[in-house]
Amino acid sequence: MxxxxxxxxxxxxxxxxxxxxxxxxxxxxxxxxxxxxxxxxxxxxxxxxxxxxxxxxxxxxxxxxxxxxxxxxxxxxxxxxxxxxxxxxxxxxxxxxxxxxxxxxxxxxxxxxxxxxxxxxxxxxxxxxxxxxxxxxxxxxxxxxxxxxxxxxxxxxxxxxxxxxxxxxxIGEDALTLYDRIAKAKGTAVSEGVDQKCSACQMLLRPQRWNDLRDRDNHETMMTCESCGRLLYYDPARDAPQKKAVRSESIAASIVRSL
Ligand SMILES: [Zn+2]
Missing domain, CATH: 1.10.287.1490 (Helix Hairpins)
Structure with a gap:
């Protein structure tokens, strides 16, 4: 990152x-x-x-x-x-x-x-x-x-x-200027990428961009969502096994499944 x-x-x-x-x-x-x-x-x-x-x-x-x-x-x-x-x-x-x-x-x-x-x-x-x-x-x-x-x-x-x-x-001046510009226009400037989507606008990321975002060795570039323009980040903790076990389905869906 x-x-x-x-x-x-x-x-x-x-x-x-x-x-x-x-x-x-x-x-x-x-x-x-x-x-x-x-x-x-x-x-x-x-x-x-x-x-x-x-x-x-x-x-x-x-x-x-x-x-x-x-x-x-x-x-x-x-x-x-x-x-x-x-x-x-x-x-x-x-x-x-x-x-x-x-x-x-x-x-x-x-x-x-x-x-x-x-x-x-x-x-x-x-x-x-x-x-x-x-x-x-x-x-x-x-x-x-x-x-x-x-x-x-x-x-x-x-x-x-x-x-x-x-x-x-x-924070570096360029990054700060970029942040301020996006935040002013969108309300928030930084968005988490989750399940290959921008969590702010829900647009799907292209597979290559998704892989780039998750690349731990990428410390050079800041990626933006192609749809809403927000700066994207990926939380590596989501790859940890205990996080993967967290159910993302709704309570109603889990009740239906357990019937
Ligand atoms: Zn977006």
Missing amino acids: HPDLEKLMVLQRHDVELKRLSDEMAALPKMIAEYEAKAKAAEAQKAGVVEAIAKEEMVRRRQESDIKDQQSKIAKVRKQLDMATTTAQVAAFEHEIAFAQAEIGKLEDAELESMERSEMLAAKNMAADEAAVLAEKVLERERAQAAEMIARAKSTLELVQHERTIVRAE
């Missing part, structure tokens, strides 16, 4: 790790924003219930004042009834009183319905309260965890960056 290639493999591990860490750090604020939105929604729901309770109380106050109005109307008409001189007047006042009493009955029924609604709203209020408290607790917990994760990721990031600088200094 070309001496630079081994270092490029290390460099790629660092670069992949750096990307993973920065992705992880970038994902955290989004996750926290989701928990913030949930807590906000729970607060809004609670506020909605509180508003509904206030409205219901207002409805009931109006019903009570309407009942009082009807009662004073009845009292007034009764006085007029006492002073009535004709049967027609008596009938008219009695009709008015009966009408007001019916109105009071309707208002009282409506008041009962309103009280039932208030009871339901009180239960809803309790549930909304609990949900809001819980959402706030979850948010605080996630915030604390995210802060911890970011602190941890930052220190790992610094470490990896430091190691990356060291390994880059050890």
